[in-house]
Structure formats: structure tokens, C-alpha cells
Amino acid sequence: MLTLLAEEKLFTLPAATIAGHAHQSAHADTSTPIHNASTGATIGWQQQASAAQIDAAVRAAHAALPAWRATAAATRGDLLKKIAELIESNRDRLAEMQMQVSGKPPFEAGLDVSDAAATFDYYAGLCRDAALFAPEAIDLPDHTITGERFYESVGVAALIVPWNFPMVTTAWKMAPALAAGCTVVLKPSEFTSPVEHLLAAIIAEAGVPDGVVNLVNGGGAVGAQLTTHPLIDKISFTGSTASGQKVMQAAAQDMKRVTLELGGKSALIVRADADIEGAVTLAVGGAFANAGQMCSATARILVHDDVYRKFMATFETAVRSIVVGPPTGADVTMGPLVSAAQRDRVQTLLAQGVDAGASVAFSGQLDSACANGFFMAPVVIAEPAADNVLWTDEVFGPVACVKSFRTDEEAIALANDTRYGLVATVVTADKEAARRYKSQLRAGLVWINTPQLIFPQVCWGGLGLSGIGRELGLAGLRSYQELRHAIADAN
Ligand code: NDP
Numbered sequence: 001m002l003t004l005l006a007e008e009k010l011f012t013l014p015a016a017t018i019a020g021h022a023h024q025s026a027h028a029d030t031s032t033p034i035h036n037a038s039t040g041a042t043i044g045w046q047q048q049a050s051a052a053q054i055d056a057a058v059r060a061a062h063a064a065l066p067a068w069r070a071t072a073a074a075t076r077g078d079l080l081k082k083i084a085e086l087i088e089s090n091r092d093r094l095a096e097m098q099m100q101v102s103g104k105p106p107f108e109a110g111l112d113v114s115d116a117a118a119t120f121d122y123y124a125g126l127c128r129d130a131a132l133f134a135p136e137a138i139d140l141p142d143h144t145i146t147g148e149r150f151y152e153s154v155g156v157a158a159l160i161v162p163w164n165f166p167m168v169t170t171a172w173k174m175a176p177a178l179a180a181g182c183t184v185v186l187k188p189s190e191f192t193s194p195v196e197h198l199l200a201a202i203i204a205e206a207g208v209p210d211g212v213v214n215l216v217n218g219g220g221a222v223g224a225q226l227t228t229h230p231l232i233d234k235i236s237f238t239g240s241t242a243s244g245q246k247v248m249q250a251a252a253q254d255m256k257r258v259t260l261e262l263g264g265k266s267a268l269i270v271r272a273d274a275d276i277e278g279a280v281t282l283a284v285g286g287a288f289a290n291a292g293q294m295c296s297a298t299a300r301i302l303v304h305d306d307v308y309r310k311f312m313a314t315f316e317t318a319v320r321s322i323v324v325g326p327p328t329g330a331d332v333t334m335g336p337l338v339s340a341a342q343r344d345r346v347q348t349l350l351a352q353g354v355d356a357g358a359s360v361a362f363s364g365q366l367d368s369a370c371a372n373g374f375f376m377a378p379v380v381i382a383e384p385a386a387d388n389v390l391w392t393d394e395v396f397g398p399v400a401c402v403k404s405f406r407t408d409e410e411a412i413a414l415a416n417d418t419r420y421g422l423v424a425t426v427v428t429a430d431k432e433a434a435r436r437y438k439s440q441l442r443a444g445l446v447w448i449n450t451p452q453l454i455f456p457q458v459c460w461g462g463l464g465l466s467g468i469g470r471e472l473g474l475a476g477l478r479s480y481q482e483l484r485h486a487i488a489d490a491n
């Protein structure tokens with residue numbers, strides 16, 4: 001039975017959900033407020049899981065593991081399919097909750113629901129492909145010997161997710177983990193956990209056995225405790241590179257498997273032959289969707305000198321027409337930042353960049369509807385120095401930089417001049433040039449003349465400081481499995 005948290009006046013989320021049961025905190029003073037990002041109002045409270053509750057959640061996942069791992073993949077797939085259907089039938093509730101905690105405009109909240117449903121549906125489909133879960137014979141040179149490779153679930157997985165796309169990031173981890181036969185302990189971000197509580201209720205309603213999915217609430221300290229628990233076999237983490245480094249260090253102790261999806265400082269390149277209107281549309285989406293709070297934000301925009309003036313004029317018109325406001329506002333195209341702290345962080349970085357010489361070319365505006373929430377107008381910086389913090393560091397807010405270039409070599413060198421390597425976008429009418437960019441840009445995913453399209457069939461993950469491993473696709477499933485082999489006497 002689902003509880004629509006938003007219907008209650010001031011809800012309190014339990015500290016943990018362990019083996020299907022909600023566990024309250026013994027210490028009410030550890031509760032943290034959950035805000036409506038558009039109004040700043042407290043809409044509820046989240047209790048924090050204690051060390052004992054974290055331990056109990058991991059042990060519940062560990063106890064549920066043998067039965068879940070032994071469940072036929074097709075049966076697991078049926079449950080994933082049911083989850084996808086329930087996400088669809090609870091679309092409005094999920095979107096509403098997402099809009100409340102993050103302030104996303106309705107179309108963005110709706111996209112998150114669609115993505116989560118599509119991800120569960122995709123892994124449900126993989127579960128029905130028996131060959132993916134069956135042992136595979138290996139052709140060996142000695143025919144008196146047989147070789148076999150097979151995949152087994154890694155075990156208990158800790159899923160630690162951030163606040164920018166809570167439902168989506170959770171689905172990207174949860175669906176392949178369950179498909180692979182892992183049991184999980186989920187740690188949502190303390191800013192957006194109501195969304196995951198709703199999702200966890202949906203998963204329980206679908207009939208996933210108790211103990212397979214457990215949830216602990218809390219901030220970084222709770223996440224850190226999870227990462228050191230000896231019964232956790234795998235950690236899948238999405239968040240900042242700094243926290244990802246701590247997770248990897250914690251994992252090293254027991255050689256826990258890790259998938260890390262971290263930051264980015266990605267480029268969008270506009271060649272001289274590009275359709276400028278189209279390029280501007282991609283630039284607005286790449287830099288300001290989700291108020292710029294995206295690991296994939298293409299906030300370093302490189303524009304060929306020949307079209308720079310035209311691009312900037314068109315970009316300025318587009319940015320000035322972005323309507324910032326709460327999800328309830330008419331025609332709103334950009335929501336607030338997730339929290340006051342995140343807005344302060346972004347504004348501090350912006351001030352730092354400007355103090356160091358970056359100049360604001362133009363910006364958007366806020367009206368009275370933005371008075372109380374965590375809003376910030378979009379800002380565009382022109383020609384920052386190569387060492388300016390706004391050009392080098394992940395801002396994670398609505399701040400984009402534009403730089404001009406003269407040759408493809410220069411554009412590729414500028415785009416690759418970062419230790420991150422998550423995504424890149426190229427806008428060009430020249431197919432041959434696009435091919436060159438695709439191979440020379442250091443990024444896990446390159447979009448050519450398209451918005452930031454994401455499909456569960458296509459893997460996601462980056463190079464360098466952007467992380468380790470791949471989510472989604474078949475690789476996403478395999479990342480929750482150990483590859484094992486057997487060699488036997490054929491007789
Ligand atoms: P964090 O990386 O700190 O948080 C991500 C998740 O990890 C949250 O659930 C967080 O808990 C948890 N966490 C934090 N520290 C640890 C730890 N040592 N061990 C295990 N889990 C931990 O991101 P922030 O929310 O602090 O955001 C700061 C910056 O990080 C942003 O401005 C942005 O630059 C980047 N970021 C990148 C994201 C991406 O998609 N790549 C997503 C979010 C942020 P909790 O939040 O509850 O405290």
C-alpha cells in the first residue's frame with residue numbers, strides 16, 4: 001500500500017526500511033528537515049539511521065541474498081516489469097514529489113519518471129534473455145578439457161545516490177542490481193529522500209521479497225558507514241568526485257567492487273558550419289536543464305570565431321527568455337537549485353570566478369515568484385581565462401562559459417583540457433568532422449547534433465575524474481555480477 005507523503009502536512013520519514021519494516025530513530029534530535037526547493041518551506045523531516053540500523057539493513061540484505069540470487073532471472077524480470085508498470089501508474093505522485101523537493105518544472109519531473117520506468121523495463125527485458133544468465137562454453141585448444149564462463153551476482157550492493165536526479169539515479173542502480181540477483185541497501189540524498197521512499201514503496205508493492213531492498217536515511221556519514229561495512233560486496237556511488245574518492249578509499253579495505261559516476265566539466269562545440277538556432281537550443285539544454293545541476297552539463301561552450309557573434313546574440317535572446325520559477329508557474333522552463341547550501345556554493349564560485357577576471361556577458365532574470373525558494377538566474381560568462389575557476393571546476397548550477405576557437409585542433413585541445421571526461425556535444429553539418437571529434441574527444445559519450453538523449457540501452461560513465469565503470473546497458477548488468485570460470489576434464 002503506497003503512502004503519498006505529499007498529502008500529509010508535515011511528514012516524518014523513518015530512519016530506515018529494513019526487510020519491509022519501517023524503523024524509527026530513537027533520537028528525534030538527529031532528524032533533518034526536508035525543504036520545498038521552490039518555497040524554502042519545511043515540508044517534512046527525515047530521521048537519520050543509527051549505526052545499529054545501518055548494520056541491520058546490511059544484514060537483512062545479506063540474509064535475503066541466497067534466495068534472491070537463486071530466483072530465476074525470468075522471475076526477477078517479471079518483478080522488474082511490475083515495478084516499471086507501477087512507476088507509470090504512479091507517475092503523477094512521483095512527479096509531484098519530485099517537483100516538491102527539487103522544484104523541477106513539470107516536464108523535467110515527468111522525464112525523470114519516464115526514465116526510471118524505462119530503466120526497470122529495459123532490465124526486465126534483459127532478464128528474459130536466458131542466454132545472458134546461462135553459462136557459456138569456451139572453445140579451448142585441448143579438446144580433452146572443457147571451459148565455461150558464468151556470471152554470478154556480486155552479492156550485497158550499497159547504492160548511494162545524490163539529489164539532482166534522485167529517482168533516475170536510483171533506477172540506474174537498482175534495476176540492474178536486482179536483475180543481476182544482488183540485494184541492496186539504498187542511501188538516498190538527505191535533500192530528496194522522499195522520492196526514494198515512494199519508489200521503495202512501489203518496489204515493495206510489486207512483490208519484491210522483504211530484505212532484497214533496504215533503505216537507510218542520512219547524510220554523508222551514513223553513506224560512509226555503509227561503504228565500510230564488511231558485508232557490503234559492491235558500492236555504486238553517484239556524486240562529487242571528492243566523495244567518490246573517499247568511497248574508493250573505503251572500498252579498498254575489502255576490495256569491494258565499485259562503480260563511481262562522478263563529476264564533469266563537459267564541452268559543447270559549435271563548428272562554423274553549424275545551424276546556429278539549433279546549436280543555441282542544444283546549448284541552453286546542455287547548460288541550464290535541471291538548473292545546471294547535472295554531471296553532464298555542457299557548461300564549456302566552444303564556438304568557432306566565424307559564428308561567435310551570431311551565436312552569442314541568439315544565445316542571449318534564448319537565455320533572457322528562460323522563465324525561472326516554481327513548478328506551478330505558467331511557462332516555467334527552469335526551476336530552483338536543490339538547497340540554499342547549493343545555491344550559496346554556486347554563487348560563491350561565480351563570485352570567485354568574476355573576482356579573478358571572468359566577465360558576465362548576460363544573464364536571465366528572477367521575478368517575485370522566486371522570492372523564497374533557492375532560485376538563481378542563468379548566467380553566461382564570455383571568454384574566461386583557461387585557469388578561471390568557472391572554466392576549470394564543476395559549478396553544478398546555471399552558469400555557462402563560452403569561448404571562441406579558430407581550428408578543430410584548438411577546439412579539441414580546449415575540450416580535452418580537463419581531468420574529467422564524461423560527455424561532449426558537437427554541432428556540425430560535416431559528417432567527417434563529426435567522426436573526427438567523436439574519436440578525439442575524451443568523453444564516455446559524445447552527442448552529435450542531438451540534445452542529451454539518454455537510453456537505458458546505452459551505457460553511461462566517464463573517463464578520468466568522471467568515474468569508474470559504466471551504468472546502464474549490458475555493462476550495467478555485468479557490473480553487478482562477478483565473471484567466473486570453470487575448467488573441467490571432458491571425460
Ligand atoms: P556528494 O558527493 O557529497 O553526495 C552524493 C551522495 O553521497 C549523497 O547521498 C551524500 O549524502 C553521499 N555521501 C557524501 N559523502 C559520502 C561519503 N564519504 N561516503 C559515502 N557517501 C557519501 O555531493 P553533494 O550533495 O555534497 O554536492 C556537492 C557537489 O558534488 C555538487 O555541487 C556537484 O558539484 C557534485 N555532485 C555531483 C553529482 C553527479 O551527478 N555527478 C551529483 C551531486 C553532486 P548526503 O547528500 O545525504 O549528505
